[in-house]
Amino acid sequence: MPETTSEFTSPNLSVLIPADKIRERIREMGQQIASDYAGRRPELICVLKGAMIFLSDLARAIDLNLTFDYIAVSSYGKEKSSSGEVKIVKDLDEPLQGRDIILVEDILDTGLTLSYLVNSFKARGATSIKIATLLNKPERRKVEVHADYIGFDIPDEFVVGYGLDYAERYRNLPYIGVVKG
Numbered sequence: 001m002p003e004t005t006s007e008f009t010s011p012n013l014s015v016l017i018p019a020d021k022i023r024e025r026i027r028e029m030g031q032q033i034a035s036d037y038a039g040r041r042p043e044l045i046c047v048l049k050g051a052m053i054f055l056s057d058l059a060r061a062i063d064l065n066l067t068f069d070y071i072a073v074s075s076y077g078k079e080k081s082s083s084g085e086v087k088i089v090k091d092l093d094e095p096l097q098g099r100d101i102i103l104v105e106d107i108l109d110t111g112l113t114l115s116y117l118v119n120s121f122k123a124r125g126a127t128s129i130k131i132a133t134l135l136n137k138p139e140r141r142k143v144e145v146h147a148d149y150i151g152f153d154i155p156d157e158f159v160v161g162y163g164l165d166y167a168e169r170y171r172n173l174p175y176i177g178v179v180k181g
């Protein structure tokens, strides 16, 4: 038997949201954002690493003059205290004063990360802050966070792909999957 090397069709994975559904939904989100921000120049802030693929597809669906910045916070489950304190591992390059911010996240889970970032960005003088998240797990919320643009509500399952990892693996899957077993 030849050894199989396919990552995308691994038998350990089941597809939750296929690539064409993601593409279509991001196209709609981009059009909505372009219409909401018409005449303005928003800054998209990507929460690394998970949101990188979503950001690059979403940005190309927004027909506006916009800019980017990147922030990295401590990874899931590690060093995240129950108080909601999140450690910034890589901070923004540019000041936020006077900017319209769209915070781009892969998944809204407990809400601790995004509520921390929204409060921090408000304190830095952003004019407005909205959230665009590809996925939302409403059942898991611990703190109230309002997401303005949501790709898909999903059940309480650990998902991978399209930027999301399991121990740094699977980020390059073109779909959202669930690891079996």
Ligand code: 5GP
Pocket: 050, 076, 105, 106, 107, 108, 109, 110, 111, 112, 113, 114, 157, 158, 159, 160, 164, 165, 166
């Ligand atoms: P929150 O602060 O909302 O609990 O968590 C947000 C972060 O937790 C996400 O950016 C992501 O890194 C991680 N996370 C939450 N749920 C999942 C999941 O189902 N799969 C993966 N890979 N990461 C998740």
